[in-house]
Amino acid sequence: MRQLRWSARIEQRHCRRWAMVLALLCVGMASWAQTSNPVVADPATQGSKAPAPQEAVSGVELDRVIAVVNDDVILESDVDQERRLIAFQPFRDASRGFGREQIIERLINRALILRQAQLQPEGEVTDKQVEEQLTALRKAIPACKEYHCETDAGWSRFVTDQGFTMPELKKLWRERMEVLRFIELRFRSGIQITNDEIREYYEKTLLPQYAKQGSVAPKMETIADRIQEILLQQRVSNLLGDWLKSLRAQGTVRTIQQDGAPQ
16 A cells, blocks of 8 residues: 555656646747747738737746656756745754755755655555644744744644645655655664753754744753654764665766756
């Protein structure tokens, strides 16, 4: 059942993105046809007002392909979506960087990991687990305070202001949880995160961040699992980096320059 759900999800994403690519090609062909065919005057209307010169057609950029990972494509809209999703990650590691190139790298890595997770399915992330994490986020995001995210109306308004619908957010968060679960199951063996390490991160990293924003930090016990997740990510980063390099070598990853040329 999980294999079928993964296959359907990958297939849906492929269809949506390649449909976007085809749409862009169609727009380009239409613009070329309009600019390459001159207007020929009808002899019967030569005595009337001559038609105005055809103005250059300015194409409307619907979206743009940023990278191709095996048979999946990453679009400019995916980069924008990932940037907006940062608002839902109050415990993020600032050292990872949030520039455009860093985001593109993360999207490429995520596409590689999701494909491996499809081939090696483990325990399924349930709707209840997604809801539980999002409920915890409502209490932990500093910007949520002014929205009163403890209420459903306030939380809905915050989600909307970040440019998401609730189903979109749940889908993206589930995908994120599946990536993290796969990484944990593959690399966590032998790695132990102690309570002292969690407390140290909370006191030396999170508390200063909340103080800088003028917000009250949630109690450590309410976010200990999330801190453990961050520390785990840091611990396996070298192992993960080597693994991703091998995946890139085995498959095909092409990034597209802003002028449209492949790198």
